Amino acid sequence: MTDQAQTTRGERKHITGIVTSRSGDKTIKVTYFYKIPHPIYKKEIKRKTVLHAHDEANACKLGDKVEITETRPISKSKRWRVIRIIEAAPVVLA
Numbered sequence: 001m002t003d004q005a006q007t008t009r010g011e012r013k014h015i016t017g018i019v020t021s022r023s024g025d026k027t028i029k030v031t032y033f034y035k036i037p038h039p040i041y042k043k044e045i046k047r048k049t050v051l052h053a054h055d056e057a058n059a060c061k062l063g064d065k066v067e068i069t070e071t072r073p074i075s076k077s078k079r080w081r082v083i084r085i086i087e088a089a090p091v092v093l094a
Helices: none
Strands: 014-024 027-037 044-054 065-070 080-087
Touching (some): 014 044, 027 065, 044 065
Parallel strands (some): 044 080
Antiparallel strands (some): 014 027, 065 080
């Protein structure tokens, strides 16, 4: 295969968010928040998006800050996978 025939894959998206649910084996829900300006009034509006991500090691816990990336479809709703845990959730002792 020559260099001209070789296709390169584009850079995949990386998102940082908070784990809000462990919905099943090797599956987590990651919520990330962002702000957009209102189209007329220009005030910033808070928005959120919930994504299903693949956690191969079942290492993520509720409240962890994680980095996820796009990947091939793993199931009906999972299109993201966990790269790393940025910050572990604080442990609260009752």
